[in-house]
Amino acid sequence: MNNREEFKKWALENLTEKSNAGPSYLISLDWLSKRFSENKRIKEKSLFEIEDIDLISKLHSEVKKIQRDKSSYIYNKDAPSYGERFFYSASLAKYREFLESKRINSAEIKLHFFQTSLKNSGLLFKKHLVLRTITSLISKSFLILTGLSGSGKTKLAQSFVKWISVDSNQYKIIPVGADWTNREPLLGYPNALNQNEYVKPENSALDLLIEANKNPNFPYFLILDEMNLSHVERYFADFLSAMESGEEIFLHSGAGSISGVPPKIRIPKNLFIIGTVNIDETTHMFSPKVLDRANTIEFRITPDEMKSFLDQVGEIHMENLESKGAGMAKSFLEMALDKSIPSEGMDDVKEQLGKFFVELKKAGAEFGYRSATEILKLIDRLGKIDPDLEMKEKLDIAIIQKLLPKLHGSRRKLVTVLTTLANLCLNDYISPEKEKASVEGKVFGVEANQIKYPISYEKLSRMYKAAVENGFTSFAEA
Known part of the structure; x- marks a missing residue:
């Protein structure tokens, strides 16, 4: 199957306007191919013969500028329908996204895909730190990020889960409260006054576990921000035990589901837990039991890193990360389950x-x-x-x-x-x-x-x- 046919199939599967956008993108890319070839912007006869993402990005920028200037060059008055006259920059953007997806879906996981997305979003993390974070999750589903406050722990975790998830239902970022003394903030509790009601936590942690169990082919992520504001062994004890034993966590004594909550639930193998940790007089130390069950990565900032940050500081665009690495999720999960x-x-x-x-x-x-x-x-x-x-x-x-x-x-x-x-x-x-x-x-x-x-x-x-x-x-x- 050539790129044109692959793109057509990809567009129909990934675009919401399936009946119109996909076919229209093909027509507009064919029309652009002729114009770019005539103007010697490309040597090939078809854009579909190009797999250079950087070149497609440059052409996309040119087309966007031309459209803003309302140049006749980009206005195809001979197009068979009104809508097909204005799909040009969008079609190039989608073709670039298709190429990125195609490359990421290769069997070999390459770190630079994520690093490129980080750079495009305005985030600066060293390759070594990114490598350790991803590999730690692959080798162990529980990861602790510790270090200086404001050093990027939560931001790196958030960036990775946004990048590799298809949508936001696959991850939850939950701030841990200083008053968490039992498991209820994460697992909820049955209503003692009403046997037909189970009170779920408002942070949706339990919903994430339920969804992860229903969709074993997708990775799910629970990020616990400032995990040590409360004693971890109190509110997280069920998770620590179930992660190792594989046993189910008891939720209620009902025969079937109550309020959509089953009597028991497993910590699924496709759930990854990331805890961020700041150490000061308001926090609690982790016990050996907790540390023994996790990979621990320390975040520190060197003088050179601070200088580099100050020289390049700018606005952060997290939207540039969303689902860019979703095609890598299958390989990521396969390695994690190995x-x-x-x-x-x-x-x-x-x-x-x-x-x-x-x-x-x-x-x-x-x-x-x-x-x-x-x-x-x-x-x-x-x-x-x-x-x-x-x-x-x-x-x-x-x-x-x-x-x-x-x-x-x-x-x-x-x-x-x-x-x-x-x-x-x-x-x-x-x-x-x-x-x-x-x-x-x-x-x-x-x-x-x-x-x-x-x-x-x-x-x-x-x-x-x-x-x-x-x-x-x-x-x-x-």
């Missing part, structure tokens, strides 16, 4: 994990079988999303996201552990037996080219400094 655990080429990973396990155990922060399995999955999926990543880069991401978040404690408890962990992040391990001077000074005073895992090493350095200066440190605050 439970295979890689075994080949993981010898170095296993060796490094063994070393980190020994040191983390000294601080009471060792990881279990679940975390070990998820680290292997994360490393494997990172390689699939970005084949150019070196193994040490993938290990660096796994260490900071899965091993370090549970670290917290006093100076006496952690200084030696932090030093040894940072030592493991170096290319050449500094042996305490061979060094007469302070090992701490040696480990935390190395040159950049001596560091094997830079992201993890930088985090450990900050935690070490906080422990020395304040007598206490934790992953969330350092």
